[in-house]
Amino acid sequence: MPKNLNNLKTIVRRPQDCSDKMKEEFIRLVAEGGEAEENRVRLSLPYTETLIFTGVGNHIYGVGALLRPRINFIQHLFQCAGEPQMANPHSVESCWISVSIRHRGKGVWRHNNAAKEEFLGNRPYHSLRRVDNKNVSDPAKEKIYIHVGKDFYSPISKDKLRLIAANHDPIFNPKKTFVYM
Numbered sequence: 001m002p003k004n005l006n007n008l009k010t011i012v013r014r015p016q017d018c019s020d021k022m023k024e025e026f027i028r029l030v031a032e033g034g035e036a037e038e039n040r041v042r043l044s045l046p047y048t049e050t051l052i053f054t055g056v057g058n059h060i061y062g063v064g065a066l067l068r069p070r071i072n073f074i075q076h077l078f079q080c081a082g083e084p085q086m087a088n089p090h091s092v093e094s095c096w097i098s099v100s101i102r103h104r105g106k107g108v109w110r111h112n113n114a115a116k117e118e119f120l121g122n123r124p125y126h127s128l129r130r131v132d133n134k135n136v137s138d139p140a141k142e143k144i145y146i147h148v149g150k151d152f153y154s155p156i157s158k159d160k161l162r163l164i165a166a167n168h169d170p171i172f173n174p175k176k177t178f179v180y181m
C-alpha cells in the first residue's frame with residue numbers, strides 16, 4: 001500500500017481570490033479526472049462558493065469545489081432519488097473532486113475532504129456520483145454521507161447516478177436554523 005504524502009496542505013479559497021494560474025491548474029486537474037466536462041467547469045468556476053486545493057509547497061495535486069446550486073436543481077436531484085421531502089434549499093454541492101493520476105492513492109483526497117468537512121461544519125451538503133465510478137462508490141467507506149433514496153437516471157447524464165447527502169434531515173424543516181461554523 002503506498003504511503004500517504006507528507007507535508008500536504010489544503011487551502012479553501014473563493015474563486016475571486018485565486019490567481020489565474022491557480023484557476024487554470026484547477027481546470028486542468030478536473031479535466032484529468034475525467035468526471036466533469038472541461039467547458040462547463042470553466043464557465044461555472046467563477047460562480048462557485050469555494051475552490052479547494054491540496055498539494056505540497058506550490059504544487060497542486062488535487063482539487064474539489066463547493067457550489068450553491070439553484071433551488072430547482074436541488075429539488076430535481078432529491079426528486080430523482082425518490083426523496084423530494086429531503087430537499088434542503090440551503091444544501092451546498094460538493095463537486096469536481098480530482099487528484100492527478102500521479103498522486104492518487106496517497107491521501108490527497110482524504111486531506112482535501114477533511115478541509116472541506118471542517119469548512120462546511122454542520123451545513124447541509126450533497127454530492128452526485130456515477131454509480132460505476134469505483135473510486136468513490138463504495139458505501140462501506142463513507143463516514144459522513146448517507147445514500148439518498150435510490151440510484152437513478154436523469155437527463156443530465158447517460159450514467160446511473162447516486163445522490164449522497166450530509167447534515168440533512170429526513171424531512172426538510174424550513175423553521176430549523178443552522179449554526180454556521
Ligand SMILES: CC(C)(COP(=O)(O)OP(=O)(O)OC[C@H]1O[C@@H](n2cnc3c(N)ncnc32)[C@H](O)[C@@H]1OP(=O)(O)O)[C@@H](O)C(=O)NCCC(=O)NCCS
Pocket residue numbers: 032033034035062096097098099100103104105106107108109110111128129130133134135136137138139141142
Ligand atoms: C477519487 C479520487 C479523487 C481519490 O483520490 P486519492 O487522492 O487517490 O484518494 P486517497 O488516496 O485520499 O484515498 C481516499 C480514501 O478514501 C477511500 N474512500 C472514501 N470514500 C470512498 C468511497 N465512497 N468509495 C471508495 N473509496 C472511498 C478510499 O478507498 C481511500 O481509502 P484507503 O486508502 O483506505 O483505501 C481520485 O481517484 C480521482 O481523482 N479520480 C478521478 C476523478 C473522480 O472520480 N472524482 C470523483 C468524482 S465524484
